[in-house]
Amino acid sequence: MKKRVPNLSLYILLIAVVVLMTVLNPVRFPTRRNFFSMAYQLPFLAFLSMGQMVPMLAGGINLAIIATTNLTGIVTAMLLSWLSGGSSWDASLFITLVAMAGGVLAALAVGALNGFLIGHLRIPDMLATLGTMTLVEGINIVLTRGYTLTGFPDFLIAIGNDAWGDIPIPFIIFVVLTILLGVLLNKTSFGYSVYMIGSNYTASKFSAIDTRKVIIKAYMLSSVFAAVTSFIMMGQMNSVKANYAESYLLVSILACILGAIDPMGGSGRLSGLVVSVLILQVVSTGVNLLRMDPFFVRAMWGFIVIVVIAMNHYGQHVKFPLGFHRWKRAEQSVDQ
Amino acid sequence: MVPHFGVEPQQIQIRTGCCDSMSKFLQMVNIQKNYGGVKALKGVDFSIDQAEIHCLIGENGSGKSTLIKIISGDVQPDGGEIQIEGRHYPRLRQIDSLNLGIRVIYQDFALFPNLTVAENIAYSQLVEKGDRLVNWQEIHEIAKAATEKIQINLDLHELVGNLSVANQQMVAICRALTKDVRLLILDEPTSALSKVEIDQQFKVVFDLQSKGISIMFVSHKLNEVLQIAHKVSILRDGEMIATLPREEVDNDKLIQLMSGRKITYTRYKGPETTNGKLLEVKGLTKKNNFADVSFSLGRGEILGITGLLGSGRTELALALYGIAPADRGSVVIDGKPVTIHSVQDAVRAGIGYVPEDRLTQGLVMKKSVRENVVPIVIDQLRNKLGLLDNGEWRQTVDHWIDELGIKVAHRDVEVRTLSGGNQQKVVLSKWLASKPKILILDNPTAGVDVAAKSSIYEVVRNMAEQGVGVILISDEIPEVVNNCNRILIMRNGRLVEHLETQDVTEEEVQNLVEMTGTQQQQISGELR
Incomplete structure (x- = not known):
């Protein structure tokens, strides 16, 4: 058995992009102010990616994750407004918490629906969540009639913007949730079952793993992360809308792939995902500081993912890509 | 186009033993x-x-x-x-x-x-x-x-x-x-x-x-x-x-x-006491799969079920294990009626199943031995905080590796890399760890070499001796004749023969399994 550092190439890549950005922009990149602002921005992408990672580990995908995020925000905002009689920016802490609980419940309902469609009815994950995504998006527009809802109480604003000493609140939440998710995935029978189901659904079922229950839980957990993302977003933007952050759906999937989460399910580490999100954030901030076209960030992200995946394949399969299928076939015949 | 086979007629006569190049x-x-x-x-x-x-x-x-x-x-x-x-x-x-x-x-x-x-x-x-x-x-x-x-x-x-x-x-x-x-x-x-x-x-x-x-x-x-x-x-x-x-x-x-060696089967002698019925199945039916299946199983007994591929034997096992539940009929375990609608029901009732297809059903090939031994007992491996206890997990796995003599360098090795026999022992250990009352084995020695075969039989016999009721489904007639107390033969979804192994020879069983013709059509007519 070879003992090697998992995801070593990701760590190297992270150091490389940090060094590169420092060299390109020695005045503004390696500053306290810059790291502080990255710590504000990072959790948003991190939570979405974690919410994407859990279903992906179980062999699925959650296309409804952004729609769920927006639904949480909209439900929370509407409850705030309704419970506080229209002056939601003045709502008491109690009312705020009740409204947020309502938002979380809405998100959990979507997660349970996803899990039911996939776990019980065995609808392919991509179709099921495409359906719920469209459904929830429609509900979001109906609820808001397309308008932006704004004006939130101090508590929500604080979640998104305050800092504890030098550490932004969103970053603290990020650290806590990362630890919790790590424990959940690596130290509980739920996490074990997620990895098993993602590796081989049929064998897991034959091994008496309650696939239905685990899949529902996985999608509900995904929804929890969507809800947390939503609260951070509400705080930072002080508004919600039916179609915020839509472009982040594919970014969340991309972050997982860069973080070596197997899109076929069953393998991948949380640490890999965290490093992946850090890389994406450093690139994004670095490019912005260089005052380049912001759309260039996307191109850079895509480029990095392509390079990493190509390198991984090249590294694993020694032979040239053209010989790849032959290598695979030989492996399969040995299996038999 | 006139078909031809490219050989001159005189060559048709060639049958055996010629060595002319x-x-x-x-x-x-x-x-x-x-x-x-x-x-x-x-x-x-x-x-x-x-x-x-x-x-x-x-x-x-x-x-x-x-x-x-x-x-x-x-x-x-x-x-x-x-x-x-x-x-x-x-x-x-x-x-x-x-x-x-x-x-x-x-x-x-x-x-x-x-x-x-x-x-x-x-x-x-x-x-x-x-x-x-x-x-x-x-x-x-x-x-x-x-x-x-x-x-x-x-x-x-x-x-x-x-x-x-x-x-x-x-x-x-x-x-x-x-x-x-x-x-x-x-x-x-x-x-x-x-x-x-x-x-x-x-x-x-x-x-x-x-x-x-x-x-x-x-x-x-x-x-x-x-x-x-x-x-x-x-x-x-x-x-x-x-x-x-x-x-x-x-x-x-x-x-x-x-x-490379002569297989010497020793016949299994079951327990003397046949009282205390562990499992009783009555009139179990699943449309288009099997009909009206009734049998019983005692503690420590090894019951063989054989029949051709498609005779309904695997379907029967899958129904008892809750993967594809039966439509009608009753299952009684230890005198208590049980309903089996899911695998969880079956496991709760004490039924285990070693599937025929090890690659896709028996094991998660990409995962390690450590992960494949524990799925059924995973909840017993938790500490006071409710978190998985790695120490206990490792102990459990090492215990079974040792107990069944699984040849593997380390518990963290992927099961994919093990030989067929050792893979099957991992599947067996998964069930042994859960202490089932009844274990159904579906062609457990398929793709396993002779040495591993006999050690698998030994494991199964040991289980039976400890009071587990074993159902052994197999194609291989010698396997069922020598390891079982009784044999049931299935044909077209029905139990058609019930034999005591001490009364029959392998040839007799083989003939009964392959019996077809009018008799078979008659039976399949009844099914419809």
């Missing part, structure tokens, strides 16, 4: 093939004469498939010489093999179930012609010519998916016959067929052989091999052990050559 169709010398570090073939010599029926036998993993793939050009050997009709082929490609008239009919036939018989038969020829438009008349002409060649009656308009396995096989043979065939390779052709169907298939095989076609018949059913072969070649662990004419072999000899 002119009559050799295929000759392979010192063929080697490695997959990674695994030596699949270690210098194999093999030859087939023209118009010869040559059987190739060997246990799973002995290299049969690799040899077929080399002959068909799918796989290139790492060393050795191939000579076909006297010509050397340093690199035999698929296209060469096809052009030389070599056709392989694989176990799964590689047919299109959603196309008609005619389309399936004519397909490869049409592709080769490369017409852009479909000519239906031509399709039917090609198909008709092929079916007439082996004098078989098939509805050319029927979808292949609706045909019986035997007829699907005929379609596959017809498809091979649309072009000049010199060597027809049949890979495990009889595994799903009844006696009558096998006889029909043999008729076709003899017929083709009389037309000058060489037949390579790959099987592990020795009684059939003895019935059909002119010559038998035996592969073991990638080595060609012997090639012998039919007259020089018998069943025992073949077994010995195949396994």
Whole structure:
């Protein structure tokens, strides 16, 4: 058995992009102010990616994750407004918490629906969540009639913007949730079952793993992360809308792939995902500081993912890509 | 187009024992093939004469498939010489093999179930012609010519998916016959067929052989091999052990050559006490699968269930295990009626199941031994905080590795890399750890070598001695006769025989399993 550092190439890549950005922009990149602002921005992408990672580990995908995020925000905002009689920016802490609980419940309902469609009815994950995504998006527009809802109480604003000493609140939440998710995935029978189901659904079922229950839980957990993302977003933007952050759906999937989460399910580490999100954030901030076209960030992200995946394949399969299928076939015949 | 088989009539008379190099169709010398570090073939010599029926036998993993793939050009050997009709082929490609008239009919036939018989038969020829438009008349002409060649009656308009396995096989043979065939390779052709169907298939095989076609018949059913072969070649662990004419072999000899040792079965004697019924099944029925199945199982008893593929034996097991629950009938365990709607129900009731298909159902191949041993007991491995206790987990796994003698370098090794026998022991340990009352084993020794086989029997017998009720489903008659107290035979979804093993011989059971004809039709008529 070879003992090697998992995801070593990701760590190297992270150091490389940090060094590169420092060299390109020695005045503004390696500053306290810059790291502080990255710590504000990072959790948003991190939570979405974690919410994407859990279903992906179980062999699925959650296309409804952004729609769920927006639904949480909209439900929370509407409850705030309704419970506080229209002056939601003045709502008491109690009312705020009740409204947020309502938002979380809405998100959990979507997660349970996803899990039911996939776990019980065995609808392919991509179709099921495409359906719920469209459904929830429609509900979001109906609820808001397309308008932006704004004006939130101090508590929500604080979640998104305050800092504890030098550490932004969103970053603290990020650290806590990362630890919790790590424990959940690596130290509980739920996490074990997620990895098993993602590796081989049929064998897991034959091994008496309650696939239905685990899949529902996985999608509900995904929804929890969507809800947390939503609260951070509400705080930072002080508004919600039916179609915020839509472009982040594919970014969340991309972050997982860069973080070596197997899109076929069953393998991948949380640490890999965290490093992946850090890389994406450093690139994004670095490019912005260089005052380049912001759309260039996307191109850079895509480029990095392509390079990493190509390198991984090249590294694993020694032979040239053209010989790849032959290598695979030989492996399969040995299996038999 | 007039079909011809490229052989002069006088050669039809050749049957056995000739060694004139002119009559050799295929000759392979010192063929080697490695997959990674695994030596699949270690210098194999093999030859087939023209118009010869040559059987190739060997246990799973002995290299049969690799040899077929080399002959068909799918796989290139790492060393050795191939000579076909006297010509050397340093690199035999698929296209060469096809052009030389070599056709392989694989176990799964590689047919299109959603196309008609005619389309399936004519397909490869049409592709080769490369017409852009479909000519239906031509399709039917090609198909008709092929079916007439082996004098078989098939509805050319029927979808292949609706045909019986035997007829699907005929379609596959017809498809091979649309072009000049010199060597027809049949890979495990009889595994799903009844006696009558096998006889029909043999008729076709003899017929083709009389037309000058060489037949390579790959099987592990020795009684059939003895019935059909002119010559038998035996592969073991990638080595060609012997090639012998039919007259020089018998069943025992073949077994010995195949396994490298004589299997000496000792008969299992169950517990004396047959009171205290552990499991009672009454009138269990699942539409289109099995009907009205009733039997009982005692503590410490090993009950064998056998029957042909598709007789409903696996379906019965899947119903008891909750994967595909039954529609009607009752299951009573320890005097208490239980309803089994899911695997969780079954496990709660104390039923375990070792599936037939280890690769996709038994184990999660990509995961380690550590992860594969514990799925059923995972909740017992938690500490006070409710979190998984790695120490206890490791202990449990190491205990079972030790207890069953699983050969593995480390518990964190992927099960994919283990041998068949060791993989099966991992599956067994998964269930042993959960302490089931009843364990159903579905073909537990498929793809397992002889040494591992006997150690698996030992594990099963030990379990039974400790009071577990075991149901052993198997194809292999010696396996059930020697390991079970009683044997049930299933046919067409029904239990048709109930035997005490002390009263029967292997041959009697074999005959009962393969009994077909009018009796079978009568029964299947009743089912509808």
